[in-house]
Amino acid sequence: xxxxxxxxxxxGVVEFGSYAAxxxxxxxxxxxxxxxxxxxxxxxxDGFRMQYPPYKDRKPGINGGGCxxxxxxxxxxxxxxxxxxxxxxxxxKLCKWGDIVIENMRPGVIARLGLGFDALRTDHPGLIxxxxxxxxxxxxxxxxxxxxxxxxxxxxxxxxxxxxxxxPTLLYGPYIDFIASTLGAVAVLxxxxxxxxxxxxxxxxxxxxxxxxxxxxxxxxxxxLTGRIAERAGNDDPDAAPHGAYRCEGDGWIALSCWxxxxxxxxxxxxxxPEWACDAxxxxxxxxxxAADKIDAGISAWTREREAAAAAEILQRAGVHAHPVNTxxxxxxxxxxxxxxxxxxxxxxxxxxxxxCGPAFLLSETPxxxxxxxxxxxxxxxxxxxxxxxxxxxxxxxxxxAGAFA
Amino acid sequence: MLEGILxxxxxxxxxxxxxxxxxDMGAEVTKIESPGAExxxxxxxxxxxxxRLTRLDLEEGAGQRELDRLAASADVLLATFTPGTREAAFxxxxxxxxxxxxxxxxxxxxxxxxxxxxxxxxxxxxxMAASGAMSLAGEPEGTPLRxxxxxxxxxxxxxxAVGALTALAARSRTGRGQCVDxxxxxxxxxxxxxxxxxxxxDGTTPTRAGAFMTGRSVKGARFRVFWPCxxxxxxxxxxxxxxxRRTNVQLAAWMRECGAPLGALAQIDFAKWDPTLATQGxxxxxxxxxxxxxxxxxxxxxxxxxxxxxxxxYPVSTVEDIATDPQLAARGFWQDVAAADKIERHCGCFxxxxxxxxxxxxxxxxxxxxxxxxxxx
Numbered sequence: 092x093x094x095x096x097x098x099x100x101x102x103g104v105v106e107f108g109s110y111a112a113x114x115x116x117x118x119x120x121x122x123x124x125x126x127x128x129x130x131x132x133x134x135x136x137d138g139f140r141m142q143y144p145p146y147k148d149r150k151p152g153i154n155g156g157g158c159x160x161x162x163x164x165x166x167x168x169x170x171x172x173x174x175x176x177x178x179x180x181x182x183x184k185l186c187k188w189g190d191i192v193i194e195n196m197r198p199g200v201i202a203r204l205g206l207g208f209d210a211l212r213t214d215h216p217g218l219i220x221x222x223x224x225x226x227x228x229x230x231x232x233x234x235x236x237x238x239x240x241x242x243x244x245x246x247x248x249x250x251x252x253x254x255x256x257x258x259p260t261l262l263y264g265p266y267i268d269f270i271a272s273t274l275g276a277v278a279v280l281x282x283x284x285x286x287x288x289x290x291x292x293x294x295x296x297x298x299x300x301x302x303x304x305x306x307x308x309x310x311x312x313x314x315x316l317t318g319r320i321a322e323r324a325g326n327d328d329p330d331a332a333p334h335g336a337y338r339c340e341g342d343g344w345i346a347l348s349c350w351x352x353x354x355x356x357x358x359x360x361x362x363x364x365p366e367w368a369c370d371a372x373x374x375x376x377x378x379x380x381x382a383a384d385k386i387d388a389g390i391s392a393w394t395r396e397r398e399a400a401a402a403a404e405i406l407q408r409a410g411v412h413a414h415p416v417n418t419x420x421x422x423x424x425x426x427x428x429x430x431x432x433x434x435x436x437x438x439x440x441x442x443x444x445x446x447x448c449g450p451a452f453l454l455s456e457t458p459x460x461x462x463x464x465x466x467x468x469x470x471x472x473x474x475x476x477x478x479x480x481x482x483x484x485x486x487x488x489x490x491x492x493a494g495a496f497a
Numbered sequence: 498m499l500e501g502i503l504x505x506x507x508x509x510x511x512x513x514x515x516x517x518x519x520x521d522m523g524a525e526v527t528k529i530e531s532p533g534a535e536x537x538x539x540x541x542x543x544x545x546x547x548x549r550l551t552r553l554d555l556e557e558g559a560g561q562r563e564l565d566r567l568a569a570s571a572d573v574l575l576a577t578f579t580p581g582t583r584e585a586a587f588x589x590x591x592x593x594x595x596x597x598x599x600x601x602x603x604x605x606x607x608x609x610x611x612x613x614x615x616x617x618x619x620x621x622x623x624x625m626a627a628s629g630a631m632s633l634a635g636e637p638e639g640t641p642l643r644x645x646x647x648x649x650x651x652x653x654x655x656x657x658a659v660g661a662l663t664a665l666a667a668r669s670r671t672g673r674g675q676c677v678d679x680x681x682x683x684x685x686x687x688x689x690x691x692x693x694x695x696x697x698x699d700g701t702t703p704t705r706a707g708a709f710m711t712g713r714s715v716k717g718a719r720f721r722v723f724w725p726c727x728x729x730x731x732x733x734x735x736x737x738x739x740x741x742r743r744t745n746v747q748l749a750a751w752m753r754e755c756g757a758p759l760g761a762l763a764q765i766d767f768a769k770w771d772p773t774l775a776t777q778g779x780x781x782x783x784x785x786x787x788x789x790x791x792x793x794x795x796x797x798x799x800x801x802x803x804x805x806x807x808x809x810x811y812p813v814s815t816v817e818d819i820a821t822d823p824q825l826a827a828r829g830f831w832q833d834v835a836a837a838d839k840i841e842r843h844c845g846c847f848x849x850x851x852x853x854x855x856x857x858x859x860x861x862x863x864x865x866x867x868x869x870x871x872x873x874x
Contacts, residue, residue, distance in 0.1 A: 098667035111690065123663050143691070145699040157698035161691040227849065230827040232804050236740065237811070244732035245800075245811035247819050249723075251645045252634055258708040259723045259730050259813045260642060263633040264690025273655040273687065274518065278498075278848045280662035281522035285498035287669050293498065296849040301830055304819065305514065306651035308844045309540030314816040315831075315842035316539060321816055324645045326622065334622060336631060336641045344641050346626035407617050414623035416641045418632045419693050420702045422686065425627070430612035433683055446697045451652075451684035452660035453609065455590065456675035457667045 097124025113195035115272035121165035168466025227298030239265020246303035271299035343399035361409035435461035513544035514654025520547035590676035609680035621647035628685035653681035760786035
């Protein structure tokens with residue numbers, strides 16, 4: 092833990108979210124000190140707990156899921172049955188305590204549960220609510236359910252991945268959900284700043300589809316202006332040559348690129364092909380595009396005799412853009428990520444000690460932190476309902492008796 | 498919502514989205530560009546809309562003094578540079594906070610300001626490689642791929658906006674700014690979902706799967722993900738589970754209504770079919786009539802019918818499909834902004850706030866001034 096209070100200390104977040112798009116917002120806020128309460132129920136636990144591997148000992152179990160854990164560290168986990176009137180009344184109390192409510196249900200569902208923005212803000216005018224779903228809260232296809240992996244195709248990103256003339260390509264997992272969660276965090280934090288100054292809350296409607304399009308804003312404007320339709324082009328880039336991935340010794344690969352004639356000369360010298368530098372056939376970008384096959388063969392001959400990390404070191408010293416293609420395993424030993432403490436190992440009661448992902452940015456005065464492993468289902472009911480909401484023991488027992496925590 | 502927050506945006510391509518997102522939320526963002534910088538590319542224009550353009554030569558003393566003057570009253574300064582260079586010294590948080598202790602300095606670099614690779618140079622390709630994203634895209638035995646439209650800039654810029662606003666929240670309590678040190682490598686790693694957790698929790702290393710989905714059937718069957726259709730491709734997978742069963746049943750019903758041959762689909766009971774136990778032979782028998790049917794439908798037909806029938810699956814859109822999607826039009830996603838000699842149609846604000854999409858503002862203005870190149874204000 093850091094000595095100074097964290098940036099978002101004192102901010103309360105209630106998350107009626109599951110899978111990726113809601114919970115990842117909460118994780119980002121929790122890593123900077125917000126108190127984030129992840130709401131599930133025993134009848135409907137977060138789908139990431141049981142539907143996606145990896146699992147402890149490869150056996151699906153409600154508390155042994157590595158996928159759920161990855162997005163829910165540093166949070167409190169509670170259960171509330173939102174089909175039970177007592178459960179809903181406690182949920183309303185919780186929302187009144189919170190500064191921010193996050194939900195990623197289908198449009199209209201949270202309102203039907205009695206927890207919509209209009210219902211909640213009657214006794215909480217400063218409430219900030221983030222509603223995030225596939226298509227947004229409105230429009231002719233607002234009610235479309237869907238998976239983020241497939242939405243990534245609708246948003247154009249799969250079509251822009253793959254070899255020229257080949258099939259579109261999948262990106263891993265619900266790629267677009269994480270664009271939406273990051274942009275959702277931006278909107279929620281902007282709303283907090285507004286509330287500090289004016290006291291006003293806000294209801295934020297994020298369409299995961301639209302969020303994803305922000306990452307293609309340039310090609311979309313290009314289409315509107317010129318009619319040009321961007322296409323997948325393998326690893327090519329119009330402004331660089333060479334520009335690609337090359338096989339190295341063993342199973343490794345290296346990505347490298349040259350963005351000027353000088354950089355190509357430096358590459359040529361570094362890989363023992365000084366004759367390329369003064370060879371007319373390779374003098375300009377256009378020349379190098381034409382001769383791409385020959386240049387690629389020359390580079391590959393050099394990289395195949397070296398480990399990717401060693402090759403990247405040599406090329407970077409020569410002033411050439413280069414980096415090994417990290418595998419998932421490499422991410423845990425990459426010297427840069429290790430030096431910046433990107434992974435935080437924490438003890439989880441079922442999974443044991445395992446790694447959580449730290450924030451993508453370091454703050455010099457109020458650093459982020461992974462404060463705890465992900466919660467077991469309902470692990471923090473006592474703490475949240477007794478300590479935070481202040482229920483008396485008899486009231487808490489009566490609620491349990493009524494099935495509010497089922 | 499960020500009205501009155503002053504942002505100085507001294508970024509290159511890696512950081513443009515950060516200022517755009519803050520501007521979308523209402524901040525007053527001034528984009529600093531050198532006198533000769535190119536501002537006519539679609540990328541520049543799309544990601545610098547909503548900002549005010551000021552030309553300053555930061556190589557010269559006069560330009561540097563002017564930037565320091567602007568920094569004295571700014572809330573946030575966004576910058577991209579290579580650590581260890583003269584530019585890095587100019588944007589050093591310690592130097593700038595002596596001018597304005599409330600200033601939040603957001604440094605957006607490929608690998609962050611510290612660590613053994615802080616001084617390494619990287620374009621989108623190398624950042625995608627370093628983040629692990631390339632190892633997950635492409636054919637299993639083929640070359641690791643990046644997305645052809647650069648993505649790491651988006652990840653870095655979006656995380657920089659989160660960082661700036663997190664530091665702004667801290668400042669409301671401490672009264673002091675701080676340095677936000679954004680690593681594009683770490684930001685892009687978010688794109689991988691939970692893939693790294695496999696290494697840690699069960700000792701396996703996920704890798705690229707190409708255009709098929711594998712690993713779902715214990716018998717080793719692979720399932721098609723991308724299918725040629727009449728005018729491109731659709732993304733559809735034979736899933737199990739409640740939503741998968743509904744999807745499969747609805748697809749068979751749609752095919753029947755169209756008079757398409759059902760083949761093996763005619764006999765199958767999807768309520769009992771379990772993709773995790775399917776053999777490749779069974780999957781091939783089911784996929785053959787589906788492939789024939791999809792080859793006769795258009796992307797838009799698939800989109801509309803899948804929505805009507807609550808089927809999982811989407812067409813593989815091009816930018817043209819996206820530009821003409823009625824859902825986006827109904828939500829007012831596109832915003833027309835007057836530039837000097839034309840109307841530019843931009844992606845609007847990324848969020849709807851209290852039922853309205855905050856309009857993009859032509860701020861006196863990057864967009865209006867931009868076509869008059871090399872103008873110095």
